[in-house]
Amino acid sequence: MVPRTIYQIPSTMYPQAFTKMKPIVVDASAIINSFNLLNFGQKFITTPAVLDEVRGKKRNEKIRLALDLDSVEQRLAKNEFIEKVRLAAKQTNDMLSKQDEELIALALEHNAEIATDDYGIQNVAAKIGLVIIAVGEKGIKEILEWQHYCPACWKNYPTSGVCGVCGTPLKRKVRQTSGLLPSSFHSEAKK
Numbered sequence: 001m002v003p004r005t006i007y008q009i010p011s012t013m014y015p016q017a018f019t020k021m022k023p024i025v026v027d028a029s030a031i032i033n034s035f036n037l038l039n040f041g042q043k044f045i046t047t048p049a050v051l052d053e054v055r056g057k058k059r060n061e062k063i064r065l066a067l068d069l070d071s072v073e074q075r076l077a078k079n080e081f082i083e084k085v086r087l088a089a090k091q092t093n094d095m096l097s098k099q100d101e102e103l104i105a106l107a108l109e110h111n112a113e114i115a116t117d118d119y120g121i122q123n124v125a126a127k128i129g130l131v132i133i134a135v136g137e138k139g140i141k142e143i144l145e146w147q148h149y150c151p152a153c154w155k156n157y158p159t160s161g162v163c164g165v166c167g168t169p170l171k172r173k174v175r176q177t178s179g180l181l182p183s184s185f186h187s188e189a190k191k
């Protein structure tokens with residue numbers, strides 16, 4: 001599938017930036033990096049695991065308020081969508097946590113955009129064709145497919161870990177790229 005757009009939006013623009021009002025799946029990085037969860041009319045979705053993670057952080061007042069106001073929905077991802085995410089992650093060779101897989105699966109299921117600073121999540125989400133909102137850092141420029149390899153004996157591996165021959169920790173290199181993704185929201189806004 002052809003990847004969609006990557007938005008790169010300064011935090012001061014968050015409330016104004018979303019006019020289409022598609023739901024937005026937020027990961028812990030998006031919540032912690034001051035993503036505005038109280039944006040009127042905007043629906044946010046995340047997993048119970050992410051909320052557990054961010055409750056202990058400094059922004060917990062805002063998160064509690066957002067939960068009280070029902071602007072953030074907690075959802076569990078359905079297995080059929082998790083399977084699609086795993087398939088895409090297998091193609092790009094990204095090592096995602098269970099939580100990462102669930103977030104991308106939620107975005108897929110709810111036709112949502114996904115807000116994260118995690119390059120692995122962005123990479124797999126873009127591979128599936130989701131719209132990404134890059135928070136904190138700049139977003140990915142292209143979809144990368146990785147190859148894991150041993151830097152000592154050059155054996156290739158399908159996943160990360162240590163070399164089965166010599167025990168050296170594996171590294172990874174880009175095997176293939178998609179070419180540049182469509183231009184970002186931010187650069188379009190400057191025209």
Ligand SMILES: [Zn+2]
Nearest residue numbers: 150153163166
């Ligand atoms: Zn080796």
